[in-house]
Amino acid sequence: MTSDPYLSVKALTKYIKKKFDADPHLRDVYVKGELSNVKIHSSGHIYFTLKDNSARLPAVMFAASARTVKFKPESGMTVLIRGDVSVYEASGQYQLYAQSMQPDGIGDYYLAFEQLKEKLSKEGVFNAVHKKPLPRYPDKIAVVTAPTGAAVRDIIITLNRRYPMAKITIFPTLVQGEQSTRSIVQSIQAANAANFDVMIVGRGGGSIEDLWSFNEEAVARAIFDSRIPVISAVGHETDTTIADFVADLRAATPTAAAELAVPSRADLLDKVINQQSSMYRVVSNLLDREKTALTKVAASMPFAYPDRLYRPFIERVERASDSLQREVFQHLNRSRERFENLDRQLANRIPVQRIKQSQADIGHLQKRLDQSAHIVLNNNKMKLSSAIRTLDALSPLKLMERGYTIPYKDGLVVKSIHQVEAGDELNVTMQDGTVEATVKNTIPTKKGCI
Template sequence: MSSDPYLSVKALTKYIKKKFDADPHLRDVYVKGELSNVKIHTSGHIYFTLKDNSSRLPAVMFAANARTVKFKPESGMTVLIRGDVTVYEASGQYQLYAQTMQADGIGDYYLAFEQLKEKLAKEGLFNAVHKKPFPRFPEKIAVVTAPTGAAVRDICITLNRRYPLAKIVIYPTLVQGAQAIQSIVQSIQAANKSDYDVMIVGRGGGSIEDLWAFNDEAVARAIFQSRIPIISAVGHETDTTIADFVADLRAATPTAAAELAVPSKAELLERLLSYRTGMYRMASNTITKEKTALNRLTSSMPFAYPDRLYRPFIERVERATDSLQREVVQTYRRSREQHAYLDRQLAGRSPENLIKQSASELDHLQRRLDSLIGQSLRNRTQQLSSAMRTLDALSPLKIMDRGYSISYKGGQVVKSVTQVEEGESLTISMKDGNLAATVTERILTSKGDNKDG
C-alpha cells in the first residue's frame, strides 16, 4: 500500500463526481431561477447560468431535451427546470443538466407564440403585399388535414354542396402530436408539385396543445413559400394561430374555408374513410408489451441514466470545436498580416525602376555590339581586298596577257608533251579565245631526246 497521502486532481474529481452521482436527491431535482448568459450552440445544446439573488449555478441542456422546449430561452427569463446535478470532470465544477424547462409566470405556449409572431412579423411574412389572389372558379382544390374527423368531413361536404365541379384532393396529414409539423410541411410541399388552384390547410378545434403544430415556424414558412394560394382553417372562430397570419386568407372554421374557396352550389357528397382497428389494437398491444420490457431494462443500472456515460465526451467535443474555431481565426489573422508585410516588401522593389535599369543596360550593350560588328566588318573587308589582290596577281589570265597560252586535252590541262600523241586533238586557250589544234609532231626539249623520246 502506497504511503503517499496525496491524491491527484483527477482522482479527487472522480471521487467527488461519484458522490454526486450516488446521491439520490441530486438525480431528480426541481429548480427555479433566472436565466443568464444563455448560449444556444449550433449543435442545439443550450448553455446557461441559473441564478437568484445570491447564487449562480452553471447549467446545460442537450439538444435532445432542448427540442422539447416550446419557447426560445433568453437571458432574464424566470424558468422552472427539472434535471440532475453532477460534476463535469474537465473543469472540476458541478453543474445542472436540465431535462425540461418551463417559463414561470407565463405559459410556455403563449410565450413561444408571441416570440415567433414577433420574429415573422419583422421579416414581413404577414404583409398584405405577399397575399396571393384566389381564382373565382377553381377547378382543383388540395385539402391538407387529417384524413378523418369533423374538419375534413365539413370541408368535403361544403365543397361538393357548393361547387361539385371542383376536383378535391385530400393530402392525409398528421395535425396533432410530435410528427405533425413534419407531416404538415411535407403535405404542403407535395401539393405544390401539382397544378392546384386553391389549398385549404387546417383542422378542427382543440386545446392549444392540439393546435400547436400550426404555430410552428417550419409550417409558417412552408405556407409562405407555397405558390398555391392557401386558406388557413385551424380550430374554431376564437382560435388564432401563426398559420392564420401567414396564409393568404384566414377562415374561422374549416366549413368557412370551404365556403370561401368556391362559389355556392348546393350538393352533398359523403366521403367514407375506414381504418383497420384490429391492426391498431395489435400494434398497441405490441407497443405496450415492448414498452414494459424496455422499462424493466432501462430501470437497471447503468441503463437508468445512459446519458451520463457520454455527457463528458459531448462537452469535450464542444470545447474542442470552440478551440479549433479560435485557432482558425488566429491562423487567418496571421496569414493576413504576413500577406500585408510581403506586399510592403514588394512595393519597395518597384518593377518600373528595374525595367528602366534593364533598358539602360540593354542600350549600352546594343551600342557596344554595333561597334564590334562595324570593326569586324572593316577587318573582314580589308582581308577580302588583300586576298583578291593576291588572287588577281596569281591568276593565269594575267600570264596569258603576256602571250602565254594553256592547252587542254579532254578538259584536262596538258603539262607535258608526253601526255599527248601525234594525231590527237587539243584545245589551246589564249587571252582572247580558244584554238582547236591537231598534234602532228612531238618535240621534246630535254637534252639527248629525239622527237619520239
C-alpha cells in the same frame, strides 16, 4: 512502509462526483432562476448560467431534452427548471443538468407562440402585400388535412354542396404528434408541385398541444412560400395559430374555409338569373327606343317621299352620262384624225419607197459619174499624146539619129572636158550601141567655133 497520502486531482474530482451522484437530494431538483449567458450550440445543446441575486449556477441542457422546449431560451428570462446536479470532471465544477424548462408565470407554449409571431412579423411575413387573392371560380382545390375526421368531411360536404363542379384532391396529412410538422410541410409542397387553384390547410378543434403543429416555423414558412393561395382553417373560431397569420385568408372553421374557397352555386344561379332579367330589360328598353326612333325617321320627309330624295341624283346621272358620251365621241374623232395624219406620215416614210428613191438617185449619180470619168479620160489621153510628142521631140535618140553620141564615165554623163582626164575609161552611147574608149587628151573648144 507508509502509502502516499496525496490524491491526484482526477481522483479527488471523481470522489466528489460520486458523492454528488449518490445524494438523492441532488438527483431530481426543481430550481427557479434567471437565465444568463445562454448559448445554443449547433448540435442542439443549450449552455447557460442560472442565477439569482446571491448566486450563480452553471447549467447545461442536452439536445434530447432541449427538443421538448417549445420556446427559445433567452438571457433575462426567469425559468423553472427540473434536473439533477453533478460534477463536470474536466473543469472540476458542479453544474445543473436540466431535463425540462418552462417560463415562470407564463406557459411555454404561449411564450413560444409569441416569440415566433414577433420574429415573423419583423420579417414582414404577415404583411398584406404578400397575400395572394383567391380565384373567383376555382377548378381544382387541394385539401391538406387528416384523411378522416369531421374536418375533412365538413370540407368535402360543403364544397360539393356549394360548388360541385370543382375537383377536390385530399392530401392525407398528420395534423398532430411528433411527425405532424414534417407531414404538413410535405403535403403543402406536394400540392404546389401540382396544378391547383386554391389550397385549404387545417384540422378540427383541440387543445393547444393538439394544434401546436400549425404554430411551428417550418409550417409557417411552407405556407408563405406557397405559390397557391392558402386558406387556413385550424380548430374552432376562437383558436388562432401562426398559420392563420401567414395564410392568404383565415377561416374560423374548416366549413367556413370551404365556403370561402368557392362561390355558392345557388348564389351564382340567382346572379345569372338576375343578370339575365336585367339584360332582357335593357334590351327591351333599347328595342323600344330604337323602334320609336325608326318610326320617326320613317315618317320624316325624305323617307316619306323617297322619289324626292333620289330625283336630283337621277338628273345628275343623266347629265353626266350625256357629257360622257360627248366626250367619248370627241375623243374618238380626235383620235381618228390623228391616226390618219400619222398614217400619211408613215406612208411617206415606208422603207420600200425610200429604197426606190435611193435607187433612182444612185442611177442618176452613176450616169453623172460615167460622164465625168469619160471626159476626164479623154482629157488625160489628149494630155498624154501631147506629152509624148514633146518627149519624143526632146528625146536623145532623135539626136543620135542625127549623128550625136553621149559619153558616160562611171555611169554619169560627161558634159565637159573638165570631167575627164587622159587615161579615163568612157562608155560612148550611140544610136545602135556603145563604144568603150580611152581618153588620150582633151582639147578645149575655141570661143566662136563650134
